[in-house]
Amino acid sequence: MAENTYRVPPREGPDFQAPSAPRKGRFEMAWEQLKDNKLALLGMAIFGIFFIVALAGLLLTSGTDPVLDPALIRLQEKLLPPLSKPHLEALTPEEVPELGIYLFGTDNLGRDVFARMLQGAWVSLTVGFVAVGLAVIIGIFLGGVAGYFGEKNIRRDQVGAAVVFLAGWVFLGASWFASGWAMIGLGLLYLVLASPLIHRRVLEKKGRPSGAAGLALGNALTMDTLIMRFVDVMLCFPSFFLILTVVALLPASIYNIMIVIGLTSWMGSARFVRAEFLSLREQDFVTAARALGVSDWRIIFRHMIPNAVAPVLVSATIGIATAILTEAGLSFLGFGVPPPHATWGNILSDGKSYIFDAPWLTFLPGTAILIVVLSFNLFGEGLRDVLNPKLRER
Amino acid sequence: MLSFMGRSVVQKIVTLFFVSVLSFLIIHLAPGEPSQADPLNPKFTPEMVERFRKAFHLDKPLHIQYLYFYKNLFTGNLASWKDNQPVLPKIWERFLNSLPLFIVGTLITWTLSFPVGIRSAIRRGGAYDRTTTFLSYLLISIPGFFFAYILIILVVNSLHVPVIGMETFGMSGASFIRMIMDRVWHLLLPSVLAATGGIAILSRYVRSQMLEVEGQDYVRTARAKGLPAEQVHYKHALRNALLPFVTMFGLILPGLIGGSVIIESIFSWPGMGRMAYEAILARDYPIILTVNFISAVLVLAGTFVSDVLYMVVDPRIRL
Numbered sequence: 001m002a003e004n005t006y007r008v009p010p011r012e013g014p015d016f017q018a019p020s021a022p023r024k025g026r027f028e029m030a031w032e033q034l035k036d037n038k039l040a041l042l043g044m045a046i047f048g049i050f051f052i053v054a055l056a057g058l059l060l061t062s063g064t065d066p067v068l069d070p071a072l073i074r075l076q077e078k079l080l081p082p083l084s085k086p087h088l089e090a091l092t093p094e095e096v097p098e099l100g101i102y103l104f105g106t107d108n109l110g111r112d113v114f115a116r117m118l119q120g121a122w123v124s125l126t127v128g129f130v131a132v133g134l135a136v137i138i139g140i141f142l143g144g145v146a147g148y149f150g151e152k153n154i155r156r157d158q159v160g161a162a163v164v165f166l167a168g169w170v171f172l173g174a175s176w177f178a179s180g181w182a183m184i185g186l187g188l189l190y191l192v193l194a195s196p197l198i199h200r201r202v203l204e205k206k207g208r209p210s211g212a213a214g215l216a217l218g219n220a221l222t223m224d225t226l227i228m229r230f231v232d233v234m235l236c237f238p239s240f241f242l243i244l245t246v247v248a249l250l251p252a253s254i255y256n257i258m259i260v261i262g263l264t265s266w267m268g269s270a271r272f273v274r275a276e277f278l279s280l281r282e283q284d285f286v287t288a289a290r291a292l293g294v295s296d297w298r299i300i301f302r303h304m305i306p307n308a309v310a311p312v313l314v315s316a317t318i319g320i321a322t323a324i325l326t327e328a329g330l331s332f333l334g335f336g337v338p339p340p341h342a343t344w345g346n347i348l349s350d351g352k353s354y355i356f357d358a359p360w361l362t363f364l365p366g367t368a369i370l371i372v373v374l375s376f377n378l379f380g381e382g383l384r385d386v387l388n389p390k391l392r393e394r
Numbered sequence: 395m396l397s398f399m400g401r402s403v404v405q406k407i408v409t410l411f412f413v414s415v416l417s418f419l420i421i422h423l424a425p426g427e428p429s430q431a432d433p434l435n436p437k438f439t440p441e442m443v444e445r446f447r448k449a450f451h452l453d454k455p456l457h458i459q460y461l462y463f464y465k466n467l468f469t470g471n472l473a474s475w476k477d478n479q480p481v482l483p484k485i486w487e488r489f490l491n492s493l494p495l496f497i498v499g500t501l502i503t504w505t506l507s508f509p510v511g512i513r514s515a516i517r518r519g520g521a522y523d524r525t526t527t528f529l530s531y532l533l534i535s536i537p538g539f540f541f542a543y544i545l546i547i548l549v550v551n552s553l554h555v556p557v558i559g560m561e562t563f564g565m566s567g568a569s570f571i572r573m574i575m576d577r578v579w580h581l582l583l584p585s586v587l588a589a590t591g592g593i594a595i596l597s598r599y600v601r602s603q604m605l606e607v608e609g610q611d612y613v614r615t616a617r618a619k620g621l622p623a624e625q626v627h628y629k630h631a632l633r634n635a636l637l638p639f640v641t642m643f644g645l646i647l648p649g650l651i652g653g654s655v656i657i658e659s660i661f662s663w664p665g666m667g668r669m670a671y672e673a674i675l676a677r678d679y680p681i682i683l684t685v686n687f688i689s690a691v692l693v694l695a696g697t698f699v700s701d702v703l704y705m706v707v708d709p710r711i712r713l
Contacts, residue, residue: 238689333655
């Protein structure tokens with residue numbers, strides 16, 4: 001009879017009790033909630049259409065011999081209203097539009113606005129996603145470090161080395177190359193090699209030495225203070241003005257715009273991630289993982305980031321909308337993508353001189369920006385409701 | 395409270411120092427130099443450029459330039475590189491032009507958002523609430539320059555009034571009332587545009603604050619003891635829902651500068667945003683850096699004022 005008491009419970013058969021954990025996954029539950037929010041669904045649908053259109057735009061309008069040429073100038077066909085037929089007798093065979101009709105009309109140089117809008121869609125899409133992707137990566141990294149390693153101290157000697165390292169770059173900018181590179185090298189060498197060595201050989205074995213050496217090795221500030229004060233500094237800049245300044249100083253290119261928007265808009269996600277990490281760090285599953293000897297980075301990436309990502313996802317969706325608006329504003333002011341390439345902002349900017357004669361040049365790109373930005377905002381707000389546990393119906 | 399204020403001021407001055415360093419570095423390490431702003435101009439001979447660089451300390455190392463710059467800024471000797479005018483009076487003049495836009499825009503924002511937000515919170519889920527929600531998303535999403543052109547077409551076509559600029563050219567002989575009306579028409583569109591985003595965001599915020607307070611126990615108690623709905627909404631709920639907005643008086647300060655670049659360019663409004671835009675085009679570093687510095691001061695002063703106000707109005711907060 002003794003072996004019966006230790007019998008393993010059956011895995012199947014009539015005695016088997018199904019696990020009582022919730023059957024629906026996280027995404028299934030989120031989807032069920034999202035289904036009820038008509039506006040958010042609409043936003044998602046428009047976003048899907050926009051994605052397909054932008055992809056089609058990239059395929060149809062790029063390359064040396066595009067199907068729809070957005071840069072083909074037909075001066076005899078300028079300022080035709082939407083849906084008008086081309087004057088076939090005035091065009092050479094390669095100038096005849098592929099669709100046989102000017103779906104969105106033509107602009108002041110007789111370029112096909114439909115082709116230009118398609119080309120611009122891809123610009124808006126990539127600017128939105130790349131800029132926000134960059135911002136989210138920086139935000140998660142800095143916010144995560146501040147939240148998880150926030151109590152770690154930075155020693156005074158490390159601060160000094162970092163100052164030397166940064167000053168080296170400034171010296172390079174002042175074209176003092178020899179001393180600049182020397183300072184960068186020294187600072188980096190100290191930070192990467194000497195300071196861990198000091199930590200292992202001196203501080204862990206003998207404790208802090210007294211006197212001047214001890215003063216230099218003392219704690220200056222915590223990681224959290226450093227990162228969050230940096231966030232405060234970044235928040236002091238008027239964002240559109242800063243972006244405008246930097247974009248105007250740099251050579252005109254779409255990549256510069258993406259990078260600059262990304263580098264100036266990560267502060268929100270850094271704050272969200274830090275706040276989430278501070279509360280997650282104290283929870284039992286993290287303590288359990290640490291007790292099992294799971295490494296810090298695995299805890300961060302496998303256990304904490306998936307739980308902290310909800311508010312970031314919401315702010316990223318709305319951030320895409322803001323980035324698209326910012327890019328359109330920059331194009332409107334004449335910065336950003338160099339001229340023959342079309343963006344929605346510069347189609348509108350070129351068309352504003354013909355606002356009474358050719359209103360479609362203003363209204364088509366304007367409405368397109370409005371609809372895309374609106375869809376991202378609606379979808380983001382819907383996500384916020386779905387992912388917010390306080391509002392979830394039980 | 396005094397110790398909190400002291401600590402806060404020190405912290406903000408340190409932040410301001412880093413902002414000044416960072417903005418200086420961003421501008422000066424970016425490729426290109428102001429002496430190359432107009433390379434095709436035949437008057438810019440190498441000797442000219444050299445003299446120019448010497449006059450504005452551009453030949454010195456960066457940290458010396460930094461010290462020169464902020465010394466000049468604080469002693470009031472800073473001059474624009476473009477026209478050699480002193481920077482501070484120039485900015486002050488443009489600031490006075492921007493001020494009416496800002497004031498009217500803020501007034502429109504605050505007088506519209508509160509009634510709209512409160513009403514949609516009281517009728518949560520109703521037709522009014524859903525309409526205003528959608529409208530506010532629409533207003534957040536519409537690009538300012540596009541909306542500006544829609545409004546210009548509407549107003550110019552239907553009302554036949556001039557809207558571009560600050561006043562109609564050659565109005566000096568007109569009667570007083572005509573001049574006032576002219577000013578008002580010119581002021582109307584840009585300030586409505588400046589207010590649109592604010593109305594959408596603020597009314598949503600009022601709505602969510604109001605909803606949060608309406609869910610509190612004391613509001614339920616008030617309702618349970620049979621008070622009329624008006625009294626519950628406006629006396630018990632609204633008063634507490636308004637608390638966080640006191641702090642917003644501090645946070646609207648930075649709005650004096652930011653965000654007006656596009657609108658002022660469209661309407662040829664000679665304000666600060668337009669001046670900043672022109673300075674960027676001309677690589678007029680003193681103006682760019684000073685505007686940036688002032689707006690950082692405004693942001694920091696705004697957060698400071700809002701922190702202090704919050705402590706004054708909410709006795710639960712003791713730092």
